[in-house]
Amino acid sequence: MRGKIVGKRRKPLQAAEFVIYLFMGLFALVTIYPFWYTVVGSFSDGMDYQGGGVWLFPRIFTTANYSVVFADARLWTAFGTTILRTLAGTFLSLVVTSCTAYGMSRPNLKFRRVLQWLNMFTMFFSGGLIPYVLIINMLGLYNSFWVYVIPSAYSVYNMIIIQNFFKGIPTELHEAAVLDGASEFRIWWNLFIPLSGSVLATVALWCAVGHWNNYMQTMLYTNNPKLITLQYYLMLLIKEANVEFGELGDNITSQVTARTVSFAAIVVASLPILCVYPFVLKHFAGSVMIGSLK
Amino acid sequence: MNKERSLQLNKPKFGGKWTKSDVQVFLMSSVGLLFLIVFSYLPMFGIVLAFKDGDLQLNILNAILRSDWVGLDNFKAFFVDPNFYSVLWNTLGLNILMLLITFPITLIFALLMCEVRHRRYRNALQTVVAFPHFISWTIFAGMFIAMADMSTGILNPILEALGIMDAKNPSNLLEARYFWSEIIICSVIKDTGWSCIIYVAAIGNIDPCLYEAAKLDGANRVQVALKITLPMISSTITVFLLLAISRLLSNSFEQFYAFQNITNLDKSEVIATYVYKMGISNRRYSYTSALGLFNSVVAIVLLAGSNFVSKKLTGRGIL
Structure with a gap:
């Protein structure tokens, strides 16, 4: 942004x-290199990789690692579960959080102080892990798909961000809708939500990335192999890669090792993030400002 | 319209007469509250576990209902537990070190980023450096562990080429004694690019006239950064510093668990992972509840304390 100040002529x-410039470029290289290393490893011959020195390009190119990954049923189950939870979780989050944000943003909200306080308090104090797990179990969410979706549906932080955006929408629009006889619920759904595309998109992307990357919930709330999420599966694979082959053993050929297979799995699991990343970028600078203004 | 109504009110019970709109708005804001009640406030009653003898009960509900009150025994239990001190040191020591390193780096990085005038280069930089933030710790740990592998990784050869490590006597970077450096370096690489965006945005909002004036006065780059940029974004810095201080006992479970293996537990066990192992795997419900409560209280004390100090010193705080 300083660029503008200095002037249009490039000095x-x-x-x-x-x-x-050089330093920043180096830092960028350091951040991006691990990904390159992984991609290279994922296209490398397992035995050849084992010999060391595969750093910039595969010495012996092969797609065998991907064949093994794609043939693994566990990966596809995990992929499916993760996609479903990401979609369902993000949608529910948006509905719940923006509905609450709408209520909190209206000037005629009664008991505002109490509600605000009740919201803020949870940001700084929690009952801890064990009682939380108990509640999850008592609600019958253990070993249920919904454990991924419902408990994380509401976030105070995201609510504040959306609420701040709603507050910026001109009151005239709201008054006009009231004159037309719309209920608050309809105004939220048919007027405010369509007007808030950018902030909702940002929050949606945060939620989606959070859902995609989470694995702790899988460890805590399920022992059902069908509910394993992608990141948890990856962690099993990576930890296996350090010790020995796990269930992948059947598919092993001389071309792959546990490590190169785990590289391929990492690449497959990161692709969706890479696809949404440009959209995150488009929105994030502005939305981060909204967040920091509160 | 609503404003007129609220002006007429004389603060009677329940905020006076509720219009249809008031009811609707209240119901809508209660949706989130419902989630908070179930998933944040109800679990707080579980804190009683910290004062009961519920370890090794059949399940958590039994532990709450059927066990005896033991007062502060659970708190004493972890304060006399030598394991706990090692965990506490890993948590607190590592987090303080991490804060001391990552916080200035992020700030310096933001200042440098703003010095990059070339638009496209800057956009490319931001795109690249913010990317790892969106990648899970599982993946990041997987990549790092592979790169740090003694025989196939790239880190040993690099360190040897730089003369930091003796090629004839290579050391295993995944050993416990390197864990702290490992996790700090990974945090810097993964999150600096993302965290600095907030500062970059704050710097972008500074009034350009200030820079013009400084330039006319003949200030150099460093002077401008120290005398204009930093003071102008100091409120943003304060907020993030205070929040970071309140998190000194908290770690991301997912980050540490992903990097842990049996050999580095000495240095890598932090409260977040310790609570999981003790509470869920070993079923020491009361012990971990007490630990969790201790953690929450310390976090609040740290936040309130640092907020107080900050208000005294700079007149700024977040509470």
Whole structure:
């Protein structure tokens, strides 16, 4: 943003600037290299990789690792569960959080202070893990798909972000809708939600990434192999890669090792993130500002 | 319309007469409250476990209902437990070190990012460095562990080439003694790019006139950064510093669990993972509830304390 201030004419780089540019470029390389390393490993011959020194390009190119990954039924189950939970969880989150945010953003809300306080308090104090697990079990959510969706549906932080956006919508629009006889519920659904595309998209993407990357819930709330999520499956695979082959053993050929297979699985699991990432980028700078203004 | 109504009110019981709109708005804001009651407030009653002898009961409900009150015994139990001190040190020591390293790095990184005038280069940089934030810790740990492997990884050869490590006597980077550096470096790589965005945005909001004036006065780059940029974003810095301090006893379970293996537990067991293992795997319900309560209380004390100090020193706080 300073670029604008300095002027449209691009000045030649000064020495200090050159150092900064170089340093930042190096940092970017360091952040991106692990991903490259993984992609290279995933296309490498397992035995050849074992010999070491496969850093920039595969020495012996093969897609065998991907064949093993794609043939693994566990991966597809995990993929399906994760996609479903991400979609359902994100949708429910948006509905619940924006509905609450609408209520909290209206000036005629009664008991506002109490409600605000009740919301804020949970951001700083919690009952801890064990009682939480108990509640989940008592609600019958243990070993249920809904354990991924319902408990995380409401987030105070996201509510505040959406609420701040709602507060910025001109009151005239709300008044006009009231004159037309719309109920608050309809105003939220038919007027405010369509007007809040950018902030809702941001929150949706945060929720989606959170759902996609979570594995603790799988460890805590289920022992059903059908409910294993992608990241949990990956962790099993990666930890196996350090020790020995697990259930993948049947598919093993001389071309793959546990490690190179885990690379392929990592790449497959990251692809969806890579696909939504450009959309996150488009929205994030603005939305982060909304968050920090509160 | 609603404003007029609320003006007429004389603060009677329940906020006076409720219009249809008031009821609807209240119901809508209660949706989230319902979730909080079930998933945040109800579990708080479970805190009684911390004062009961519920360890090793059949399940958590039994532990709450059927066990005897033992007062503060559970708290004493972890304060006399030598394991606990090692866990506490891993949590607190590592988190303080992590804060001391990552916080300035993020800030410096944001300042440097704003020095990059070339638009496309800057956008490309931001795109790249923020990406790892969206990747799970599982994957990140998997990549790091592979890269740190003694025979096939790339980190040993790099360290040897830089002369930091002796090629004839290579060390295993996944050993316990390297765990702290490992996790700090990974945190820096994964989150610096994302965390700095907030500062970059805050810096972008600074009035350009200030920079013009500084330039006319002949201030150099460093002076501008120290005398204008930093003071202008100090409120943002304060907020994030205070929040970070309140989290000194909390770690991301997912981050640490992903990096843990049997050999590095000495250095990698933090409260977040310890509670999971003790509470869920070993069924020490009361012991871990007490630990959880201790953790929550310390977090609140840290937040309130640092907020108080910050208000005294700078007049700014978040509470």
